[in-house]
Amino acid sequence: MANDPISQFQIKNIVPIEIGGLDLSFTNSSLFMVATVGVAAGFLFMTTANRGLVPSRLQSISEMSYEFVASMLRDGAGSQGMRFFPMVFSLFMFVLVANLLGMFPYFFTVTSHLIITFALAMLVIGTVVVYGFWKHGLHFLQLFVPSGVPGVLLPLVVMIEVISFLSRPISLSVRLFANMLAGHITLKVFAGFVVSLGSLGALGVGTAILPLVMTVALTGLEFLVAFLQAYVFAVLTCMYLNDALHPGH
Amino acid sequence: MFVVTTAYAQSNPTEGTNSETGALEGGAPASGVFPPFDSSTFASQLLWLAITFGLFYLLMSRVIVPRIGGILEHRRDRIAQDLDEANRLKEEADNAIAAYEQELADARKKASAIAETAREKAKAAAEAERASTEAELGAKMAEAEKSIAAIKTKALADVDTIAEDAATDVVKHLLGGSVTKAEVAAAIRAASGK
Numbered sequence: 191m192a193n194d195p196i197s198q199f200q201i202k203n204i205v206p207i208e209i210g211g212l213d214l215s216f217t218n219s220s221l222f223m224v225a226t227v228g229v230a231a232g233f234l235f236m237t238t239a240n241r242g243l244v245p246s247r248l249q250s251i252s253e254m255s256y257e258f259v260a261s262m263l264r265d266g267a268g269s270q271g272m273r274f275f276p277m278v279f280s281l282f283m284f285v286l287v288a289n290l291l292g293m294f295p296y297f298f299t300v301t302s303h304l305i306i307t308f309a310l311a312m313l314v315i316g317t318v319v320v321y322g323f324w325k326h327g328l329h330f331l332q333l334f335v336p337s338g339v340p341g342v343l344l345p346l347v348v349m350i351e352v353i354s355f356l357s358r359p360i361s362l363s364v365r366l367f368a369n370m371l372a373g374h375i376t377l378k379v380f381a382g383f384v385v386s387l388g389s390l391g392a393l394g395v396g397t398a399i400l401p402l403v404m405t406v407a408l409t410g411l412e413f414l415v416a417f418l419q420a421y422v423f424a425v426l427t428c429m430y431l432n433d434a435l436h437p438g439h
Numbered sequence: 440m441f442v443v444t445t446a447y448a449q450s451n452p453t454e455g456t457n458s459e460t461g462a463l464e465g466g467a468p469a470s471g472v473f474p475p476f477d478s479s480t481f482a483s484q485l486l487w488l489a490i491t492f493g494l495f496y497l498l499m500s501r502v503i504v505p506r507i508g509g510i511l512e513h514r515r516d517r518i519a520q521d522l523d524e525a526n527r528l529k530e531e532a533d534n535a536i537a538a539y540e541q542e543l544a545d546a547r548k549k550a551s552a553i554a555e556t557a558r559e560k561a562k563a564a565a566e567a568e569r570a571s572t573e574a575e576l577g578a579k580m581a582e583a584e585k586s587i588a589a590i591k592t593k594a595l596a597d598v599d600t601i602a603e604d605a606a607t608d609v610v611k612h613l614l615g616g617s618v619t620k621a622e623v624a625a626a627i628r629a630a631s632g633k
Binding site: 196199200212213214215216217219220223224227230231241242243245249252256257275277279280283284302303304305310371 | 473503507511
């Protein structure tokens with residue numbers, strides 16, 4: 191098991207629940223979703239409980255994440271975009287904390303499952319589509335018709351725009367999922383080399399230093415990726431929301 | 440992409456332990472499907488994601504976001520207020536400095552005015568004293584000149600009398616006769632060309 195880089199993504203039932211033939215069990219994935227929400231909400235709640243005028247260190251972290259997302263949203267979607275702030279902030283914090291929790295050994299990485307990232311991406315795109323049509327009606331479809339394009343090229347351009355819009359939820363979800371999956375597999379593979387080489391005697395132990403160094407370096411990289419992917423997810427969310435707010439390019 | 444066979448959808452959790460790398464190769468059916476593409480777990484994951492993320496969203500939008508927003512707002516207001524207060528105090532200090540400078544300039548002007556008047560007064564007093572002294576001296580001089588003139592006149596008047604007496608005596612001694620005073624006086628007057 192130690193050398194199997196895939197078993198870490200295995201979903202295991204903790205409390206089996208089955209309703210109408212659907213397996214709705216509380217699994218290790220569910221457990222870490224609960225943990226993610228608990229850690230993120232608990233941290234934000236506890237650190238801001240004092241409402242300090244001069245923030246403590248931990249309160250600064252909460253305030254910084256708030257202002258980080260707020261400036262991201264304001265830059266990406268303008269000040270009107272601030273109505274989506276709770277959603278973007280929730281997405282960013284959820285993905286960030288889920289990614290970071292996944293960095294603990296033996297912890298399950300919620301975001302390493304495509305269905306989760308796809309659901310989050312569909313939440314974003316769904317919000318864009320629903321809000322776009324609700325706010326602008328059919329004018330929302332102008333999104334697919336860039337202004338100033340010659341009539342001959344228009345069908346082609348509209349087709350490209352539609353395809354790029356439809357591929358957004360896929361690219362948004364696959365990017366996060368693939369990054370987390372690949373990173374954890376790579377880490378596990380290199381860590382596995384350390385164990386297998388270490389069991390080969392003195393020479394093996396000497397050589398095992400190389401994958402060990404690699405594992406340490408990759409761990410640092412994975413922390414960066416964990417943050418970066420949460421950031422990218424939130425930034426793209428802001429950009430897509432901008433389309434819902436201002437569909438005419 | 441989603442190569443998921445429902446036969447293996449019921450993968451039991453321990454199956455993964457038997458596989459080495461089989462699952463890597465596109466979900467080889469020998470040990471179940473690649474876990475992220477195992478559709479049997481989708482329903483449970485979606486349900487729990489909806490529950491947990493929904494709860495998280497509610498917590499964020501109802502509690503955390505208003506709270507942090509409030510903290511930041513309060514701080515921004517407080518800083519703006521403090522800056523205003525600082526500006527007000529600075530203005531006050533500037534005014535005080537200006538008033539002080541003004542007063543200092545006034546005092547300086549007044550002092551120089553006082554010095555000027557004092558100088559003027561002293562000069563005038565000295566001038567007046569000089570004038571009065573000069574006048575006094577002039578008066579004294581004039582008086583002296585007058586008395587000198589009187590003395591001179593008197594002396595000159597006496598010269599004739601003395602000359603008459605002397606001439607009478609000389610004539611008496613030399614000629615033995617006697618001459619009247621009137622003759623002598625006439626003679627002297629004739630001699631002195633009067």
